[in-house]
Amino acid sequence: MSILPAMTFSDDQAEAHDAIAEALRGSGIDIDEGKTLALRESAKPRIMAVTGKAGSGKTLLLSELVKTLRHAGVEVVSGDYEGRRRKDRRTLAILAPTNKAASVLRMRGVPATTIHRILYTPVYDPEYERIAEWLARNGDRPEIEGLTDAALDRAQAFYATNASIPGALAAAGLRGSDFITGWKRREDPLDVGFIDESSMLDDRQFEDLAEIFPTLLLFGDPAQLAPVNQSGAMVFDRLAETQIKHLNRVHRQAADNPILDLAHALADPQLEFPDFERMVEDAARTDDRVVYGQRVEVDLMARSPVLVWRNATRVRLINAFRSVYGAPADRLMEGEPLICDGIELPVKHRKKRLDLEARGLIKGAQVIYLGPGRKDGFSRLHVIGTEDPRVSAASIVKIEKPDEEEPFIPHAARMGATFLHGAAVTIHKAQGSQWDEVQVFAPDLYVAARMGRVEAGQPLWKRLAYVAITRAQSRLYWVVRNRLSKPTQELQVADLIVPAPLLTLSEEEPVR
Numbered sequence: 001m002s003i004l005p006a007m008t009f010s011d012d013q014a015e016a017h018d019a020i021a022e023a024l025r026g027s028g029i030d031i032d033e034g035k036t037l038a039l040r041e042s043a044k045p046r047i048m049a050v051t052g053k054a055g056s057g058k059t060l061l062l063s064e065l066v067k068t069l070r071h072a073g074v075e076v077v078s079g080d081y082e083g084r085r086r087k088d089r090r091t092l093a094i095l096a097p098t099n100k101a102a103s104v105l106r107m108r109g110v111p112a113t114t115i116h117r118i119l120y121t122p123v124y125d126p127e128y129e130r131i132a133e134w135l136a137r138n139g140d141r142p143e144i145e146g147l148t149d150a151a152l153d154r155a156q157a158f159y160a161t162n163a164s165i166p167g168a169l170a171a172a173g174l175r176g177s178d179f180i181t182g183w184k185r186r187e188d189p190l191d192v193g194f195i196d197e198s199s200m201l202d203d204r205q206f207e208d209l210a211e212i213f214p215t216l217l218l219f220g221d222p223a224q225l226a227p228v229n230q231s232g233a234m235v236f237d238r239l240a241e242t243q244i245k246h247l248n249r250v251h252r253q254a255a256d257n258p259i260l261d262l263a264h265a266l267a268d269p270q271l272e273f274p275d276f277e278r279m280v281e282d283a284a285r286t287d288d289r290v291v292y293g294q295r296v297e298v299d300l301m302a303r304s305p306v307l308v309w310r311n312a313t314r315v316r317l318i319n320a321f322r323s324v325y326g327a328p329a330d331r332l333m334e335g336e337p338l339i340c341d342g343i344e345l346p347v348k349h350r351k352k353r354l355d356l357e358a359r360g361l362i363k364g365a366q367v368i369y370l371g372p373g374r375k376d377g378f379s380r381l382h383v384i385g386t387e388d389p390r391v392s393a394a395s396i397v398k399i400e401k402p403d404e405e406e407p408f409i410p411h412a413a414r415m416g417a418t419f420l421h422g423a424a425v426t427i428h429k430a431q432g433s434q435w436d437e438v439q440v441f442a443p444d445l446y447v448a449a450r451m452g453r454v455e456a457g458q459p460l461w462k463r464l465a466y467v468a469i470t471r472a473q474s475r476l477y478w479v480v481r482n483r484l485s486k487p488t489q490e491l492q493v494a495d496l497i498v499p500a501p502l503l504t505l506s507e508e509e510p511v512r
Contacts, residue, residue, distance in 0.1 A: 013061050016050050016245035023048055027215045029090060031068040036090045039191055049218040049236035052247030054470040055260045058219045062194055063110050076111050091191040093118050097200040099365050101432035103385030105196060116362050119208060120354050121186050128179035135159045135168055147172060164387060197432045199234045202227040206235040224467050225428055258287045259476045263469045266462045273449035273461060280478045290476050295483035296439060298324055302337055302491055304435040306424040307468045309444035314424045315400045320484045321423040325491055331410050332369045335491030337422035340365040344396060345415050356393060360386035361417045364429055370493055377413025382496045393417050427468045438472035442480050
């Protein structure tokens with residue numbers, strides 16, 4: 001019996017769906033009939049892309065494909081734990097380049113994880129791996145010394161709701177350092193990979209993914225900014241025309257979304273910057289989802305960074321943010337936002353590096369500072385967009401100062417995760433993220449327009465404006481003046497709700 005999609009597709013979505021279904025049939029997965037065959041090791045690699053602007057239905061199509069693949073018996077691999085390999089086992093991983101992009105998909109019911117969590121896999125202690133196998137229905141209920149039946153029941157109940165092995169083990173009272181002994185680079189290939197926000201992929205990431213997945217499907221927006229140092233090209237630009245399905249219809253415009261209307265107006269080649277600003281001002285007069293702002297609202301900066309083009313603007317806004325909150329020069333305040341800038345560890349500490357990155361501290365991750373750890377140089381952190389957000393890690397925090405080459409360092413371990421302040425970020429770094437309310441610093445885009453720079457055949461200011469505007473889910477603030485409001489309340493962390501048991505990142509301490 002044929003299994004039809006649970007929704008009515010537009011013509012371009014239906015065409016893309018049929019092309020993807022045909023490619024999957026060639027790899028032994030028939031989503032129309034709802035059945036799978038064993039993966040053929042010699043199967044020819046298949047790479048396709050679904051492209052389209054914001055609102056064209058890419059995520060909706062991805063979500064429906066995930067449903068039909070699961071119905072056909074394909075197992076979703078999360079990166080938290082993988083059961084024993086079977087010849088008849090078919091797998092799917094849904095990936096995004098950043099924690100925030102993965103969390104956007106998870107909030108829509110799609111079990112996504114980051115690319116890094118698939119490239120590196122956890123190594124479980126054999127004793128606790130028996131619990132994981134039991135939860136994944138690959139083994140019998142184990143008897144573990146030190147764990148009661150009630151603890152195992154809690155793990156089973158948590159897994160039934162959340163399908164997270166680490167979360168289930170934490171529910172049983174275990175810490176991450178109890179059951180995960182290390183991380184290793186993936187050696188065995190997987191099966192089918194869906195990559196969202198693929199416009200952010202660089203060549204190396206694409207090559208790594210192509211080695212792992214015989215069937216790879218990219219979802220991306222060609223109007224966004226290409227990765228730095230790639231000459232304005234995106235990885236799907238190298239594919240043949242027959243491998244790309246473009247979605248032209250903008251579905252969300254039917255909901256009369258003024259934010260998307262503004263984003264798509266940028267495609268008009270005759271549109272100049274002053275004309276666009278008048279469009280924003282007109283939209284703000286008739287719809288409160290668009291605000292033509294005369295100042296930056298500092299209250300929003302603690303959770304949603306101001307989006308800028310120039311680094312000098314970013315540094316000035318960050319220092320203004322700290323100043324109006326009365327942040328001391330020699331330390332961070334609880335509730336200050338940070339952006340992970342990478343890991344500073346020597347090669348011999350590769351295991352620690354993988355542990356930090358696998359728990360969400362990858363370059364570009366948005367983090368809220370919760371206070372110092374018990375050991376000197378450690379920070380308690382809330383990593384935005386991760387499933388287990390509370391971690392404790394050795395940290396090096398750098399705050400850049402206007403007109404100074406060297407950053408000020410209010411908090412530093414000898415080595416560990418490095419952070420920049422996150423009250424303002426460049427539009428390039430904001431790609432892949434979305435926030436409920438977004439402030440765009442328009443004077444920076446005016447400078448880009450005056451410079452006349454072009455990227456991939458389009459004025460740079462339009463690409464910057466498109467990416468910045470489409471980061472906003474509910475409200476867009478188009479800030480036209482270099483002014484900052486006063487805060488209406490102190491920095492806080494009470495809004496950072498933790499839905500699952502907390503995992504510790506290091507051997508230093510659990511995070512409370």
